[in-house]
Amino acid sequence: MEKKGGSCLEINQEKLVEEALCARQRAYVPYSHFAVGAALLCGDGTLYHGANIECASYPGTNCAERTAVFKAVSEGRRDFAAIAVVGGPEGQEPASICPPCGICRQVLREFCQDSFLVILSDGREIKTYTLGELLPCSFGPENL
Numbered sequence: 001m002e003k004k005g006g007s008c009l010e011i012n013q014e015k016l017v018e019e020a021l022c023a024r025q026r027a028y029v030p031y032s033h034f035a036v037g038a039a040l041l042c043g044d045g046t047l048y049h050g051a052n053i054e055c056a057s058y059p060g061t062n063c064a065e066r067t068a069v070f071k072a073v074s075e076g077r078r079d080f081a082a083i084a085v086v087g088g089p090e091g092q093e094p095a096s097i098c099p100p101c102g103i104c105r106q107v108l109r110e111f112c113q114d115s116f117l118v119i120l121s122d123g124r125e126i127k128t129y130t131l132g133e134l135l136p137c138s139f140g141p142e143n144l
Ligand code: THU
Pocket: 029, 032, 034, 035, 036, 051, 052, 053, 054, 061, 062, 063, 064, 065, 098, 099, 100, 101, 104
């Protein structure tokens, strides 16, 4: 596979997808019944899990990716190498990839380099993108 990203850390993409599948088990999705899991890898190899958490007042919902980022940042982490994301109908194995929504891409942009890896799996194949590919010509902290 073509090498992407600029991290010195050796990233086991299959393992990160397994971690995201594990995180997905804790999704709270009584409204959409669409369960998403994320596994965020820090530069030192530390992992943070995230799952989507929905709210009866729907805009209060938090995506899996942002749950993972906010957990990590609130614990003092700022150095991130990659995130794996998996999602699909609750109670079923993922059958297609679950690309991060626009809001999550922008939040990742706040803390991650263009070379940060976004690892997506449909349960069979892994597709890997850089954040720069998913959010080109982006607005970030250095634009202010
Ligand atoms: N969702 C995520 O957790 N991550 C994404 O990037 C896409 C959408 C969640 C939000 C909501 O709980 C459910 O999937 C349906 O939109």
